[in-house]
Amino acid sequence: MSETVRADDPQQVVRLVAEFTARSGREEEVARLLLALADDVRREPGCLEFATHRVVAPPASIDIAHGPAPIGARFIVTEAYRDEAAFAAHLAAPYGATFNAALGPLIVEDGSVLTFLARD
Numbered sequence: 001m002s003e004t005v006r007a008d009d010p011q012q013v014v015r016l017v018a019e020f021t022a023r024s025g026r027e028e029e030v031a032r033l034l035l036a037l038a039d040d041v042r043r044e045p046g047c048l049e050f051a052t053h054r055v056v057a058p059p060a061s062i063d064i065a066h067g068p069a070p071i072g073a074r075f076i077v078t079e080a081y082r083d084e085a086a087f088a089a090h091l092a093a094p095y096g097a098t099f100n101a102a103l104g105p106l107i108v109e110d111g112s113v114l115t116f117l118a119r120d
Contacts, residue, residue, distance in 0.1 A: 013048065014087040018077040018112040026106040027073050034075060037099045046086020051078045
């Protein structure tokens, strides 16, 4: 008898953060590309989360040191996929390759910087 794995089992879920920095003057173009990609990715059956963020300044009322990320130009995407197979399917999706090809000339890095995460 095989064991049933819950869709949100922390032992199976692939979690990551993707980060990249838009070249000066290309921020809105990057934002549009990212929002279009998000629509496709969120429809993937194995996608649990695909949340896009742009780094902004802290509220004026909060006295906090600014981080190293360029405000307004730095994008962060938090992602979670049901398991490794779902993440592999995400990577194989044709719209991902189209997005990466369009994104390449618009960002400072050679590509998205990926950081994989594990829940404690």
